Amino acid sequence: MGVVDQKSKAMSLRRLHDGPEILILPNAWDAISARVMESEGFPVVATSSAGCAAVLGYADGQRIPRGEMMYLLARIVSAVSVPVTADVEAGYDDVEQTALDVIAAGAVGLNLEDMVGETLLPLGEQVERVRRARSVADNSGVPLVINARTDIYLSGHGDAATRFERTVERLNEYRAAGADCLFVPGLSDAETIGRMVQAVHGPLNILGSPGVPSIAELQGLGVARVSFGSGPSRVAMGAARLFARELRQQGTASALSATGISYQETQDLLTRR
Numbered sequence: 003m004g005v006v007d008q009k010s011k012a013m014s015l016r017r018l019h020d021g022p023e024i025l026i027l028p029n030a031w032d033a034i035s036a037r038v039m040e041s042e043g044f045p046v047v048a049t050s051s052a053g054c055a056a057v058l059g060y061a062d063g064q065r066i067p068r069g070e071m072m073y074l075l076a077r078i079v080s081a082v083s084v085p086v087t088a089d090v091e092a093g094y095d096d097v098e099q100t101a102l103d104v105i106a107a108g109a110v111g112l113n114l115e116d117m118v119g120e121t122l123l124p125l126g127e128q129v130e131r132v133r134r135a136r137s138v139a140d141n142s143g144v145p146l147v148i149n150a151r152t153d154i155y156l157s158g159h160g161d162a163a164t165r166f167e168r169t170v171e172r173l174n175e176y177r178a179a180g181a182d183c184l185f186v187p188g189l190s191d192a193e194t195i196g197r198m199v200q201a202v203h204g205p206l207n208i209l210g211s212p213g214v215p216s217i218a219e220l221q222g223l224g225v226a227r228v229s230f231g232s233g234p235s236r237v238a239m240g241a242a243r244l245f246a247r248e249l250r251q252q253g254t255a256s257a258l259s260a261t262g263i264s265y266q267e268t269q270d271l272l273t274r275r
Contacts, residue, residue: 005143011085012110015046015147019183019205024221027229029089032057032074033081035234037271038263040082047082049075051089051113053235062232063119068094072103079108081272087111087147089231092118093131101135101146111147113185116172122159125172129179136180149207149227150181156188156209166194170201177204183227190214192223199224 018025027046030036031053039047052062054074060066071090079086086109093100093114104112114135116128123131132150139146152172154165173184184202187209189195195215199206205226208214211233220228245257263271 008105008108008110008144012145012147015085015087015111016145016182018045019147019226024217024225025227026217027087027227028234029053029230029232030078031232031235031238033077034268034271035238036078036082036086040084041271044084046084047078047086048111048229049078049086049088049109050230050232050235051091052232054089056232056235056239062091064091064094068100068103072107075104075109076107085110087113087149089113091115092123093135097131098134098138101138102142105139105142105144105146109146110144111149111182113149113151114181115151115153115185117153117157117159120157122153122157125175128172129175132176132179132181147182148180149183149185150176150179151185151187151207152176153187155186158188166197166201170198173202173204177202183207185209185229187231192219195220195225196223 025046026044027048028039028044029048029050030039031050036047054071055062055066057074058066058070075088088104088109088111090100090104090112101112114132116123132148135148150173152169153159154169160168169186177184181204183205185207186198189198189208190213192215195208207227207229208220208225210228210230217228241257241261245255248257249255
């Protein structure tokens with residue numbers, strides 16, 4: 003992919019955050035799942051760090067070597083024609099190199115979180131990391147769409163009474179440092195989501211999960227983007243487990259015809275672009 007084409011895709015992804023419709027990202031975890039998402043009409047493919055790590059046998063939490071994650075990311079990008087945005091966790095050991103590797107893989111966006119293990123990075127340190135990612139991306143000629151994530155709600159970090167204010171402070175600082183979108187996984191109730199939309203200075207990304215308002219409700223609240231993280235990959239793993247249990251316990255394989263994609267359709271997805 004040429005720089006001009008990649009830049010065009012990055013700008014297209016950025017514009018999708020400003021449209022009248024909420025941007026829905028049912029995250030992929032490998033090349034064929036990315037093709038499935040694209041074939042169902044979604045305008046962007048997002049990756050899941052946990053889903054991708056699991057494909058190669060790693061648990062989530064930056065346990066996968068960056069090179070292996072980038073290899074899988076490049077395979078996902080090559081499988082689709084829509085923009086791809088990558089979950090790169092906390093940027094691994096070098097946020098600038100990670101941003102450049104994302105670009106080299108052909109992706110046009112990245113998630114950057116502010117927690118490593120159980121440690122919430124100091125605000126100033128994370129602001130500088132966002133700023134560095136923004137700088138190297140812009141200098142490369144590919145204006146990556148940076149989705150800056152805070153894990154304050156997801157991890158239950160600190161005093162619950164100050165959680166909202168601390169989250170808003172972080173997200174607005176990340177926005178000022180160059181983030182395009184602001185991500186708060188773990189935020190689930192409509193009233194707080196609505197307040198967050200009003201308090202932050204950029205498009206808000208919510209993690210879709212059980213208990214979170216519907217897509218229509220999130221759009222009504224002003225949410226710009228909803229993603230599903232490792233959820234879709236866990237749905238697939240759940241289906242595989244049900245198949246295995248039925249086969250083991252009953253000696254039947256009804257799931258092959260009930261929910262499985264046919265062999266020919268799989269081949270068509272991988273050969274027709």
